Amino acid sequence: MSSxxxxxxxxxxxxxxxxxxxxxxxxxxxxxxxxxxxxxxVVEIARECKLVVEKYNSEFRTYMLTGLLPHCGLYGGMTPDxxxxx
Numbered sequence: 001m002s003s004x005x006x007x008x009x010x011x012x013x014x015x016x017x018x019x020x021x022x023x024x025x026x027x028x029x030x031x032x033x034x035x036x037x038x039x040x041x042v043v044e045i046a047r048e049c050k051l052v053v054e055k056y057n058s059e060f061r062t063y064m065l066t067g068l069l070p071h072c073g074l075y076g077g078m079t080p081d082x083x084x085x086x
Contacts, residue, residue, distance in 0.1 A: 003055040007065065008046040015043050019053040022063045026082030034070045045070050056080060 009016040035042050051067040065078040076086035
């Protein structure tokens with residue numbers, strides 16, 4: 001895998017499962033929380049916010065989710081522990 005991959009698969013109009021599998025449980029829980037808060041499905045959030053999974057730490061094989069954060073509308077990232085930073 002490259003160091004960046006889109007969470008939304010524009011050709012399949014669905015969540016990119018290869019990218020989704022790289023996320024931690026905390027990151028998946030945060031996506032679910034955003035879905036509940038906005039009333040939108042995760043696939044729509046991934047598309048609208050242009051979320052990208054990026055390599056965070058090669059040694060520990062962890063990944064960061066970057067893009068527009070739906071709870072604030074600012075560009076930022078979500079670390080593997082589910083914390084968001086702008």
